[in-house]
Amino acid sequence: xxxxxxxxVLGAGLAGMRAALEAAREDAxxxxxxxxxxxxxxxxxxxxxxxxxISETDSWESHAFDTVKGSDYLADQDAVEVMxxxxxxxxxxxxxxxxxxxxGADGRLGTRAFGGASQARTYFVGDITGQALLVTLYDxxxxxxxKVYEEWFATKLHMEDGVCRGLVALEMIxxxxxxxxxxxxxxxxxxxxxxxxxxxxxxxxxxxxxSLAYRAGAPLMDMEMVQYHPTTLAGSGFLMTEAARGEGAYxxxxxxxxxxxxxxxxxxxxxxxxxTSRAEATEIxxxxxxxxxxxxxxxxxxxxxxxxxxxxxxxxxxxxxxxxMIKEPVxxxxxMHYQMGGIRTDVQGASSVxxxxxxxxxxxVSVHGGNRLGANSLxxxxxxxxxxxxxxxxxxxxxxxxxxxxxxLRSEQERLRELLAxxxxxxxxAGLRLELATMMDKNVGLxxxxxxxxxxxxxxxxxxxxxxxxxxxxxxxxxxxALTFALELGYLLDCGEAIVRSAIERKExxxxxxxxxxxxxxxxxxxxxxxxxxxxxxxxxxxxxxxxITRWKPEVRTY
Amino acid sequence: MEFTIEVGRYNxxxxxxxxxxxxxxxxxxxxxxxxxxxxxxxxxxxxxAVVLDALIAIREYQDQxxxxxxxxxxxxxxxxxIWINGHANLACKSKLQExxxxxxxxxxxxxxxxxxxxxxxxxxxxxxxxxAVKPWLQNKQPVxxxxxxxxxxxxxxxxxxxxxxxxxCGVCLMDCESFAVNQEFLGPQALAQAYRYANDPRxxxxxxxxxxxxxxxxxxxxxxxxxxxxxxxxxxxxxxxILKLRRMAVDAGFTNNPGxxxxxxxxxSVRDSGxxxxxxxxxxxxxYFNVVDQLKxxxxxxxxxxxxxxxxxxxxKIPGLSRIKAIFQRVGGRFK
Numbered sequence: 001x002x003x004x005x006x007x008x009v010l011g012a013g014l015a016g017m018r019a020a021l022e023a024a025r026e027d028a029x030x031x032x033x034x035x036x037x038x039x040x041x042x043x044x045x046x047x048x049x050x051x052x053x054i055s056e057t058d059s060w061e062s063h064a065f066d067t068v069k070g071s072d073y074l075a076d077q078d079a080v081e082v083m084x085x086x087x088x089x090x091x092x093x094x095x096x097x098x099x100x101x102x103x104g105a106d107g108r109l110g111t112r113a114f115g116g117a118s119q120a121r122t123y124f125v126g127d128i129t130g131q132a133l134l135v136t137l138y139d140x141x142x143x144x145x146x147k148v149y150e151e152w153f154a155t156k157l158h159m160e161d162g163v164c165r166g167l168v169a170l171e172m173i174x175x176x177x178x179x180x181x182x183x184x185x186x187x188x189x190x191x192x193x194x195x196x197x198x199x200x201x202x203x204x205x206x207x208x209x210x211s212l213a214y215r216a217g218a219p220l221m222d223m224e225m226v227q228y229h230p231t232t233l234a235g236s237g238f239l240m241t242e243a244a245r246g247e248g249a250y251x252x253x254x255x256x257x258x259x260x261x262x263x264x265x266x267x268x269x270x271x272x273x274x275x276t277s278r279a280e281a282t283e284i285x286x287x288x289x290x291x292x293x294x295x296x297x298x299x300x301x302x303x304x305x306x307x308x309x310x311x312x313x314x315x316x317x318x319x320x321x322x323x324x325m326i327k328e329p330v331x332x333x334x335x336m337h338y339q340m341g342g343i344r345t346d347v348q349g350a351s352s353v354x355x356x357x358x359x360x361x362x363x364x365v366s367v368h369g370g371n372r373l374g375a376n377s378l379x380x381x382x383x384x385x386x387x388x389x390x391x392x393x394x395x396x397x398x399x400x401x402x403x404x405x406x407x408x409l410r411s412e413q414e415r416l417r418e419l420l421a422x423x424x425x426x427x428x429x430a431g432l433r434l435e436l437a438t439m440m441d442k443n444v445g446l447x448x449x450x451x452x453x454x455x456x457x458x459x460x461x462x463x464x465x466x467x468x469x470x471x472x473x474x475x476x477x478x479x480x481x482a483l484t485f486a487l488e489l490g491y492l493l494d495c496g497e498a499i500v501r502s503a504i505e506r507k508e509x510x511x512x513x514x515x516x517x518x519x520x521x522x523x524x525x526x527x528x529x530x531x532x533x534x535x536x537x538x539x540x541x542x543x544x545x546x547x548x549i550t551r552w553k554p555e556v557r558t559y
Numbered sequence: 560m561e562f563t564i565e566v567g568r569y570n571x572x573x574x575x576x577x578x579x580x581x582x583x584x585x586x587x588x589x590x591x592x593x594x595x596x597x598x599x600x601x602x603x604x605x606x607x608a609v610v611l612d613a614l615i616a617i618r619e620y621q622d623q624x625x626x627x628x629x630x631x632x633x634x635x636x637x638x639x640x641i642w643i644n645g646h647a648n649l650a651c652k653s654k655l656q657e658x659x660x661x662x663x664x665x666x667x668x669x670x671x672x673x674x675x676x677x678x679x680x681x682x683x684x685x686x687x688x689x690x691a692v693k694p695w696l697q698n699k700q701p702v703x704x705x706x707x708x709x710x711x712x713x714x715x716x717x718x719x720x721x722x723x724x725x726x727x728c729g730v731c732l733m734d735c736e737s738f739a740v741n742q743e744f745l746g747p748q749a750l751a752q753a754y755r756y757a758n759d760p761r762x763x764x765x766x767x768x769x770x771x772x773x774x775x776x777x778x779x780x781x782x783x784x785x786x787x788x789x790x791x792x793x794x795x796x797x798x799x800x801i802l803k804l805r806r807m808a809v810d811a812g813f814t815n816n817p818g819x820x821x822x823x824x825x826x827x828s829v830r831d832s833g834x835x836x837x838x839x840x841x842x843x844x845x846x847y848f849n850v851v852d853q854l855k856x857x858x859x860x861x862x863x864x865x866x867x868x869x870x871x872x873x874x875x876k877i878p879g880l881s882r883i884k885a886i887f888q889r890v891g892g893r894f895k
Binding site for chain 1: 572574619622627629679695698710713717725
């Protein structure tokens with residue numbers, strides 16, 4: 001079936017729903033396509049908070065400088081300025097929508113400290129900030145009556161003469177493919193954590209948007225910048241929010257030492273994430289870890305702080321490790337968490353392909369550069385979600401509707417039919433995904449080397465060959481998750497190739513990209529973005545783009 | 560450690576493996592789903608593994624055709640609410656060891672919800688109820704300027720954290736006894752959210768909300784079975800929020816409804832006689848002037864007479880009634 005809209009938003013997390021809400025306010029006929037119910041989106045897993053310089057003692061310039069420094073000077077400073085200037089009003093708007101932010105004694109919004117920030121500017125709801133924002137925004141979407149195609153899985157963007165005209169999506173409950181024609185598509189489909197094992201990300205974070213936009217010709221930028229979060233739970237790899245350290249928790253090694261004093265004497269546990277993760281990895285490598293972990297110690301915070309401000313991680317440690325954080329430190333280790341790179345956009349959320357917009361983790365504006373500060377990702381989603389919603393709606397207003405696309409729908413139907421008909425080769429999507437993700441963690445993780453990256457590239461070529469023959473172990477139409485897993489694996493492979501190709505290029509260490517053979521930052525040669533473009537739907541072409549510097553010249557980065 | 564999982568399978572296209580066999584259904588008289596088949600799997604997992612670990616292991620390495628919703632694996636996204644051993648639970652929060660009964664763990668789509676496939680149920684009844692309580696802030700005017708928040712005490716925000724912690728997994732509704740027999744009931748999750756907004760100091764429509772929630776299908780349709788409180792994985796305690804809504808509604812003057820009359824009839828009877836007068840309870844709840852609905856109760860009354868269950872026609876007061884009255888005086892409120 002074919003339907004027409006002005007704007008189609010792919011993804012229903014914070015960025016997607018914020019974009020849709022703004023497009024609706026602009027009177028665009030907007031619809032959301034999402035492979036899970038909006039409330040299931042991974043934005044809900046963001047725990048610690050959202051940054052803004054609201055208080056009189058703070059300034060957006062200070063927030064922007066911290067962000068730029070945190071990015072290891074790879075962020076585009078014009079974009080950072082936009083984000084930090086608009087942060088206060090965007091957060092206040094969510095307060096007006098009903099988010100139950102923590103208050104100070106005066107009844108005004110209250111803050112907590114967070115990593116890499118020169119002062120406490122993180123606004124929060126306990127340790128469920130993402131969830132509190134997400135449900136509030138979802139309820140606004142309900143109120144606005146925005147159409148949501150729920151449990152619809154996007155398979156391809158619809159392109160006509162280099163212009164994006166909508167997308168094709170699989171309705172999972174019926175197994176039917178639909179053509180959704182739109183004048184603009186906002187890609188807000190979130191991250192790619194399933195490319196790494198372990199990862200803090202949900203099973204749904206499979207890089208769909210990166211791959212769809214990339215194959216439609218939208219360049220990907222800074223894909224080598226993959227963040228490892230310093231505190232993920234031993235075993236499961238679940239996220240233990242940075243807010244724990246923001247509230248004063250310690251990181252200890254096996255000798256009970258607060259080892260961060262040797263790596264970041266000023267900020268200690270609240271150094272930027274790349275710095276803290278590397279410090280932990282060094283401790284573990286030098287034999288001061290505990291079974292490959294370090295300890296996150298909350299005991300001195302007392303039960304009141306833990307139960308009131310960090311109840312969710314307290315519950316998770318209890319549920320999945322049987323450890324009561326009030327009484328015992330909990331083992332944590334660095335784990336893959338966030339992709340700083342993504343679809344290259346301007347500050348309006350527009351990619352270089354007409355009709356393709358992007359926002360949230362899948363986009364790269366770039367405000368995070370080489371390393372994202374904690375509590376800046378929620379901010380990124382709502383600022384650039386809003387902006388991309390507005391600009392896509394404006395673009396739609398001056399763009400004529402089209403009538404084509406049936407051919408694409410037929411070819412997509414054919415492609416899925418072929419995929420379903422393949423004979424079993426011994427490979428399963430899950431098995432191949434695990435091999436891929438384990439390989440990425442080993443070779444393209446916290447530390448990279450030339451040999452490891454080339455090994456990764458070879459491995460990816462092998463995986464690609466096997467993937468092209470992979471069979472789907474369910475032949476039905478209704479809710480065929482085996483089919484969507486197989487498609488997701490294809491997206492992950494594209495993302496993996498983009499990350500490895502970009503990482504091979506960058507011969508320095510900056511932010512999350514730590515190259516063992518090039519251990520230092522090299523501003524002379526490498527103060528630039530890596531840009532990967534897909535030519536003719538196949539060949540990856542690498543190029544470089546200058547970093548926009550407005551007022552903060554690169555300096556030595558210490559915490 | 561080896562675990563045995565018995566999974567309720569359903570495929571509307573009728574595609575089943577031979578290993579999926581008819582099973583003995585759970586005694587759920589409200590089961591609205593078509594007949595499932597049951598397929599047994601064995602999985603090797605660490606001893607602290609949860610039910611979802613088993614389902615993922617099955618789906619990834621034994622049987623790709625098993626459909627189950629899941630995303631975060633850590634009780635945040637709310638996707639994996641299913642029936643485990645006859646009660647709704649989050650699969651990712653249910654330890655296999657604790658849920659192994661007679662050597663097996665039985666999982667299936669909750670029978671109170673329409674089924675789509677295997678462990679995937681149709682959640683629309685749940686979302687419709689959520690929408691029905693108008694779950695958005697209806698801002699108190701004037702809304703502060705764009706650079707300023709509403710100034711409210713932190714305690715009033717903390718008071719709402721319990722309801723905001725709801726992850727919309729639907730477990731409470733799946734096991735709600737009242738919903739099972741009355742599809743109109745708004746249910747635990749929606750009413751907990753109703754409380755969250757009615758109790759938000761920034762909301763201007765608290766009174767109108769309470770009027771809406773007092774209608775048929777609202778707060779008075781809960782039967783206090785506490786299933787939602789015991790099953791909720793996030794400690795939302797929906798029933799407690801429903802009880803708070805009832806008090807708020809009565810205090811706001813919404814008393815002209817069977818629910819309030821029913822509660823009043825209990826209180827008045829105990830105050831005036833020291834015990835429950837079952838003969839007047841039903842007519843009082845319905846309202847003496849509501850002749851049509853009164854007549855509807857007659858067949859039931861005759862059945863009671865036939866079964867010899869009619870309460871005594873003469874209602875006797877207990878001795879020492881003054882002490883009961885003193886308790887009412889002490890408690891205060893509408894019945895002192």
